[in-house]
Amino acid sequence: MTVCVAALCKDDDSKTAIICAADTELSRRFTHSLIHMKREYLAGKWNALFAADDLSHAEALLEEAKVELSKVDVGKFAQVLSALRIAREAVLVRLAGDASLPPGLSLGDFYQEGRKILSDLAYQDVWSRLAKFKLACDLLIFGFDDAGSAHIAVVGDEAPTSYDRIGFHAIGSGWVNAIGILSAHDLSPVDSWRETAYAVLAAKKAGERAVGVGALTLLWKATDADQRIQVDHEKLGDLVDQYGLIPAAKAKADLKKELAKVVLVKKSGGA
Numbered sequence: 163m164t165v166c167v168a169a170l171c172k173d174d175d176s177k178t179a180i181i182c183a184a185d186t187e188l189s190r191r192f193t194h195s196l197i198h199m200k201r202e203y204l205a206g207k208w209n210a211l212f213a214a215d216d217l218s219h220a221e222a223l224l225e226e227a228k229v230e231l232s233k234v235d236v237g238k239f240a241q242v243l244s245a246l247r248i249a250r251e252a253v254l255v256r257l258a259g260d261a262s263l264p265p266g267l268s269l270g271d272f273y274q275e276g277r278k279i280l281s282d283l284a285y286q287d288v289w290s291r292l293a294k295f296k297l298a299c300d301l302l303i304f305g306f307d308d309a310g311s312a313h314i315a316v317v318g319d320e321a322p323t324s325y326d327r328i329g330f331h332a333i334g335s336g337w338v339n340a341i342g343i344l345s346a347h348d349l350s351p352v353d354s355w356r357e358t359a360y361a362v363l364a365a366k367k368a369g370e371r372a373v374g375v376g377a378l379t380l381l382w383k384a385t386d387a388d389q390r391i392q393v394d395h396e397k398l399g400d401l402v403d404q405y406g407l408i409p410a411a412k413a414k415a416d417l418k419k420e421l422a423k424v425v426l427v428k429k430s431g432g433a
Contacts, residue, residue: 164376165369166200166374168304168314168349169344170329171358173385177329177349178312180304180384181358181393183366184211185336185376200380204228208305209389213334219257220299224320226253227301237308239324240293241256243315246303246322254297262291300333312351326351330362336369343368346408355383358423363398364407385413394426 166184173179184200200226202210209230213221230245230252259269267279276285286422299320307313315324316331324333329351347361359381369375381395401424405417 164200164213164310164333164334164339164374165332165372166213166302166334167332167344167365167369168211168302168330169349169358169362170312170314170326171349171353172351173355173356173383176336177310177386178306179355180312181355181362182211182302182304182315182382182384183362183395185366185370186378186380201382204305205231206304206305207307207386207389208236208242208303208424209384211302211304211333212299213302213337214299216298219253219297220301222253222257223297223299223301226250227317234276239307239311239313242303242305242307242313243322243324246315246317250297250317250321253267253272254295257297258292258295261295264287287370301344302331302333304384305389306384312359312384312386332365332369334369334372334375336366336372336375339368339371340365343407354421356426357418359383359393359398359426360402360417360421364402366397367402368407374412394424397424398426 164185167178167181167305171179171181181236187357200211204210204227210224226249227246230249231242234241234245236242255269263272265268270289297319300316302317303317313324313326313329315322316333328351331346343365344361349358349361363381366379370377379395381393383391383393401420409417
């Protein structure tokens, strides 16, 4: 599968920013030419990282999200969450129907005429399939509202949920390991982006212990002005290797000095 991580932080100008990381491992089942990047532009200043057991579910949810976001004011976070909720419900109903109904029978026809059209056994089987169906994907949404405030949220089999108060989240098969590292760092949205980038990269590396997570890393800083700033994960990775996934308390002061010295933003720009 994968691991994708996002955390709120402060940029050098004290404005809110977001650090995001993902691996590049991917199943062969995909159709989108750039889907291996695991980052998809949605609308306005909103992007999504995604993890999926079934990439067709992720593609469907991404495309439906774009459609619904085009109908709302994407400068308002509440409207973004509402659009994501509508998109999820539409995709869930469509895919559940595709996976559960006999050929030629629509979901509407099943609800209205199912008992007449199908045998009792077939009717109950369809209901059971519909009830058990789950979206086999998660989207980790990150972006900025009209006020320049950063937000992160998750939508997938569960309804859209904001993680602004916590300040970070992870999805994919490596999410448990990643969340453990982020929690151990005691991250806060007011932490510097460099310290947050260290913690996010450490979390991604911890996530590599899970099945299906690749070792190659994509690491970005998103700001209100630019959501595609590449961060040099190789230089940062050297520090993670030196100080560890969770730096010792006595080493934190030295690490902070080292982070301040290293040029972490790649001048070549985002991918």
